[in-house]
Amino acid sequence: MFRRSMPNARRNRRMNRSNQLSKAVETVETMEESGEQGTELVSHHGVILKSHKSYDCAGTLSLMQYGRNKYIEWKAAEVNVDSDTQDHEWAVVSTGRSSRHRSNSECARAEPLRLNTVNLKSFRVSRHRYGQHLTFAQRGESRSFITFIFHQGNADVFVKSLLGQLKAYRSRRDRNLYDLAEEDSQETQELRRSFAELNLFPETAPYGVWNFIGQFRQRPYEATMGAFSKITDALLYKPAENDDSSVAELLNNSLMEEDAVIANVSGEEYEVIGSKATPILPSRPPVTRGAPLSVERWAQATAEDGRVTDVTAIKKIIFHGGVNPSLRYEVWKFLLGYYSWNSTYAERMCLRKSKVEEYYQMKQQWKSMTPGQEERFSDFRDRKSLIDKDVKRTDRVLSFYAGDDNPNVDLLNSILMTYVMYNFDLGYVQGMSDLLSPLLQLMSNEADAFWCFVGFMDRTCTNFDMDQAGMKLQLTQLHTLLSILDPQFTHYLDQHESGNMFFCFRWLLVLFKREFTQENIMRLWEVFWSDLPCPNFHLLFCAAILDSEKETLYANNSGFTEILKHVNDLSLKIDLDSTLSKAEGLYLQLMNIESELPDSVRTIIGLEPLNPVDGDSENDSIEDDDGDCSNHTEHDSSIETVSLGALGGEVAFERGINFQYM
Amino acid sequence: MANRGGAAQRPNSQTQGKICQFKLVLLGESAVGKSSLVLRFVKGQFHEYQESTIGAAFLTQTVCLEDTTVKFEIWDTAGQERYHSLAPMYYRGAQAAIIVYDITNMDSFGRAKVWVKELQRQASPNIVIALAGNKADLANSRAVECDEAQAYADENGLLFMETSAKTAKNVNEIFLAIAKKLPKNEQVSGAGSANQGRRLVESDSSAKTAGNCCK
Numbered sequence: 001m002f003r004r005s006m007p008n009a010r011r012n013r014r015m016n017r018s019n020q021l022s023k024a025v026e027t028v029e030t031m032e033e034s035g036e037q038g039t040e041l042v043s044h045h046g047v048i049l050k051s052h053k054s055y056d057c058a059g060t061l062s063l064m065q066y067g068r069n070k071y072i073e074w075k076a077a078e079v080n081v082d083s084d085t086q087d088h089e090w091a092v093v094s095t096g097r098s099s100r101h102r103s104n105s106e107c108a109r110a111e112p113l114r115l116n117t118v119n120l121k122s123f124r125v126s127r128h129r130y131g132q133h134l135t136f137a138q139r140g141e142s143r144s145f146i147t148f149i150f151h152q153g154n155a156d157v158f159v160k161s162l163l164g165q166l167k168a169y170r171s172r173r174d175r176n177l178y179d180l181a182e183e184d185s186q187e188t189q190e191l192r193r194s195f196a197e198l199n200l201f202p203e204t205a206p207y208g209v210w211n212f213i214g215q216f217r218q219r220p221y222e223a224t225m226g227a228f229s230k231i232t233d234a235l236l237y238k239p240a241e242n243d244d245s246s247v248a249e250l251l252n253n254s255l256m257e258e259d260a261v262i263a264n265v266s267g268e269e270y271e272v273i274g275s276k277a278t279p280i281l282p283s284r285p286p287v288t289r290g291a292p293l294s295v296e297r298w299a300q301a302t303a304e305d306g307r308v309t310d311v312t313a314i315k316k317i318i319f320h321g322g323v324n325p326s327l328r329y330e331v332w333k334f335l336l337g338y339y340s341w342n343s344t345y346a347e348r349m350c351l352r353k354s355k356v357e358e359y360y361q362m363k364q365q366w367k368s369m370t371p372g373q374e375e376r377f378s379d380f381r382d383r384k385s386l387i388d389k390d391v392k393r394t395d396r397v398l399s400f401y402a403g404d405d406n407p408n409v410d411l412l413n414s415i416l417m418t419y420v421m422y423n424f425d426l427g428y429v430q431g432m433s434d435l436l437s438p439l440l441q442l443m444s445n446e447a448d449a450f451w452c453f454v455g456f457m458d459r460t461c462t463n464f465d466m467d468q469a470g471m472k473l474q475l476t477q478l479h480t481l482l483s484i485l486d487p488q489f490t491h492y493l494d495q496h497e498s499g500n501m502f503f504c505f506r507w508l509l510v511l512f513k514r515e516f517t518q519e520n521i522m523r524l525w526e527v528f529w530s531d532l533p534c535p536n537f538h539l540l541f542c543a544a545i546l547d548s549e550k551e552t553l554y555a556n557n558s559g560f561t562e563i564l565k566h567v568n569d570l571s572l573k574i575d576l577d578s579t580l581s582k583a584e585g586l587y588l589q590l591m592n593i594e595s596e597l598p599d600s601v602r603t604i605i606g607l608e609p610l611n612p613v614d615g616d617s618e619n620d621s622i623e624d625d626d627g628d629c630s631n632h633t634e635h636d637s638s639i640e641t642v643s644l645g646a647l648g649g650e651v652a653f654e655r656g657i658n659f660q661y662m
Numbered sequence: 663m664a665n666r667g668g669a670a671q672r673p674n675s676q677t678q679g680k681i682c683q684f685k686l687v688l689l690g691e692s693a694v695g696k697s698s699l700v701l702r703f704v705k706g707q708f709h710e711y712q713e714s715t716i717g718a719a720f721l722t723q724t725v726c727l728e729d730t731t732v733k734f735e736i737w738d739t740a741g742q743e744r745y746h747s748l749a750p751m752y753y754r755g756a757q758a759a760i761i762v763y764d765i766t767n768m769d770s771f772g773r774a775k776v777w778v779k780e781l782q783r784q785a786s787p788n789i790v791i792a793l794a795g796n797k798a799d800l801a802n803s804r805a806v807e808c809d810e811a812q813a814y815a816d817e818n819g820l821l822f823m824e825t826s827a828k829t830a831k832n833v834n835e836i837f838l839a840i841a842k843k844l845p846k847n848e849q850v851s852g853a854g855s856a857n858q859g860r861r862l863v864e865s866d867s868s869a870k871t872a873g874n875c876c877k
């Protein structure tokens with residue numbers, strides 16, 4: 001692949017080893033003498049070191065850990081070509097070691113290069129006809145740069161892992177620029193000079209940047225040239241000795257001055273990507289849980305005729321502390337919309353009477369189905385058989401459903417069968433019996449449980465969409481929220497084949513039913529049903545759990561499988577109250593920067609979009625910049641599709657699949 | 663809960679040879695006993711009221727095959743048709759699949775055939791497929807004849823066994839048969855987990871036993 005796509009002239013050039021590269025070897029060897037065993041954190045094959053003016057060498061770029069320090073390491077590709085040609089496209093982004101691409105034998109002799117990340121000031125990703133460039137800028141006065149060209153695949157996965165492993169901040173003005181936090185280590189000083197000593201670029205300091213500018217000059221796009229002329233000047237003439245601003249900063253500042261958010265000026269050579277800030281969250285305020293809604297408070301809120309006054313205040317109490325278990329039987333009917341808050345005792349009695357009748361009427365419909373009718377009614381039979389299979393294995397460990405011939409299991413069955421008659425199109429989908437079980441246990445009464453279930457399903461029926469659209473939307477929304485709440489963790493997930501958030505599928509499908517005890521799930525659900533403090537609070541609850549688990553995932557460098565397993569195994573181990581507090585804290589953090597939130601986030605948490613017409617299709621993941629995602633970067637003008645546009649449900653799923661297996 | 667039958671053999675510390683790792687996926691209609699088979703194989707347990715699988719579950723189990731240690735990475739999927747669209751995420755890159763049906767349920771056998779077709783069309787070309795007629799302990803209510811299933815399996819080049827997660831009949835056996843049939847020297851490239859950077863580990867003695875199947 002490498003050979004095929006390289007221009008002939010370049011291919012035929014011979015390796016011209018420079019003294020400078022030999023120096024690089026020395027550095028590496030010295031380090032190896034010290035006996036440190038490195039750990040490879042991530043690597044990418046098919047990366048060209050833009051080191052020498054006359055020759056480009058393909059190799060493997062890695063992030064390595066030696067002791068406490070992390071290094072960017074580049075090694076020329078080995079000559080041995082794995083005979084296995086399967087998965088060519090993906091071999092280059094796999095972190096596996098096998099090197100499947102060809103390389104020139106001269107290249108194989110090119111010396112490795114190793115850069116301590118503590119000496120790196122920033123890095124920037126830019127796009128080029130032959131692949132993305134990743135340019136590192138060194139700290140300190142020497143102002144050196146080194147550019148790697150991602151000739152095979154794109155740099156995203158690598159960049160995301162850098163973000164996961166290094167403390168980096170995305171520039172607010174230039175979304176392709178990342179500043180690395182300064183870490184003072186003992187070795188900092190002594191290694192600081194590594195770039196300078198290596199002196200990789202004897203004649204023209206930052207080759208990659210020169211190249212950039214050179215090409216840029218030839219194509220003076222009107223829109224961008226103003227913004228960039230300054231940089232061009234600064235780079236064409238070596239910066240003054242004491243000017244210690246880096247090119248990255250120059251790029252950055254220049255963009256800032258012009259406020260040059262120039263979207264996608266695409267040319268053959270270059271594309272300047274518009275900048276868009278990821279808002280920085282303020283720290284999380286401490287949140288404490290409250291006491292459950294008490295019998296007294298409930299009585300106080302109930303007027304003489306039975307109307308519930310003070311609904312807002314009551315919901316607030318429920319949001320912060322849930323409902324006293326003895327009141328649930330009553331209060332849940334309101335929360336689930338069976339009773340309206342505004343109804344009187346008399347009205348509710350009347351309503352209940354007719355609802356009970358209606359229930360038994362519908363129940364009669366399936367009960368009276370003759371065997372012959374059933375025989376000829378396969379859709380009905382399918383639903384019936386699914387219910388049959390599931391009620392037998394729903395919460396049978398709870399005493400309420402335990403034992404053979406437990407009548408409550410029959411009730412579960414009856415209610416679900418009746419629901420099939422109530423909403424035949426939705427019918428029965430696996431997971432519904434889980435949702436019904438706590439309701440029936442609480443209500444005991446068949447008809448009441450049914451109507452509460454109807455209310456619950458009204459809220460959650462999109463979870464059971466035929467095409468999984470509701471689930472995909474939620475997983476996408478969760479990803480969107482996380483990318484603001486915790487960009488680093490989001491990058492980590494993306495990088496570990498988990499950007500589709502599929503590991504949260506069970507949480508969302510049955511609203512954490514499998515993760516908590518029956519008592520706790522009742523508490524959690526009533527909190528959700530308060531609809532406070534915002535729509536989709538359950539997604540913030542997901543984010544809160546993940547926040548508590550991410551360190552473990554980082555530590556184990558968990559991938560798709562391990563993440564899913566870890567999340568599945570959290571069942572019954574999640575602390576409810578602290579997680580609820582954290583979720584509320586996350587909400588408060590978001591609200592603190594409300595005006596900076598992109599519309600994709602605003603719409604999820606129920607805020608008015610700021611740009612309702614054009615939408616805010618900016619997504620903060622790097623993918624948006626890529627050519628290879630162009631099939632789904634088209635911006636739609638409606639809000640719903642905007643949030644789906646760049647990271648659309650379908651796309652996100654597909655992406656997950658691709659990353660994992662292709 | 664019955665607790666008969668032990669978990670599959672675990673490798674002991676003197677295991678010779680290489681460790682081979684395979685991705686295996688369980689497919690089949692809801693309630694045919696996929697999770698029960700895995701639970702039996704991995705933990706040696708059986709739960710009468712095994713809850714339905716939502717999304718997917720991931721488990722691992724290791725078996726010893728002569729001097730080769732085979733590590734199965736098992737994906738247990740949700741059987742209901744509604745979740746069918748998620749299945750490719752799990753069977754892609756799998757080197758082995760067990761397609762399960764319930765011998766007391768003819769529909770589940772029909773569904774199994776559909777799965778076989780889908781895998782033959784869409785999964786890795788060299789995938790080893792086994793057909794498991796589960797709930798063999800309920801032979802009294804049998805709806806699918808053993809011969810019929812065997813003939814179908816032969817036609818399609820599938821491994822076939824009637825199993826019972828409840829009695830443990832043929833559970834370890836079917837996994838072992840798969841392990842035997844898997845090509846031990848080629849599985850690196852096809853491994854779904856290769857992209858996650860996990861590699862096979864060679865045990866100390868591998869050099870001495872290089873002549874064996876796991877090269």
Ligand SMILES: Nc1nc2c(ncn2[C@@H]2O[C@H](COP(=O)(O)OP(=O)(O)OP(=O)(O)O)[C@@H](O)[C@H]2O)c(=O)[nH]1
Pocket residue numbers: 392393690691692693694695696697698699709710711712713714715716739740741742796797798799800825826827828829
């Ligand atoms: N008698 C008998 N029952 C079994 C056997 N295997 C499973 N079962 C029962 O069949 C029911 C369904 O088993 P599961 O293992 O949950 O089925 P599944 O295929 O995983 O179902 P989904 O997760 O819904 O796809 C449970 O009640 C099991 O106890 C078996 O070999 N014999």
Ligand SMILES: [Mg+2]
Pocket residue numbers: 696697698713714715738739740741
């Ligand atoms: Mg299952």
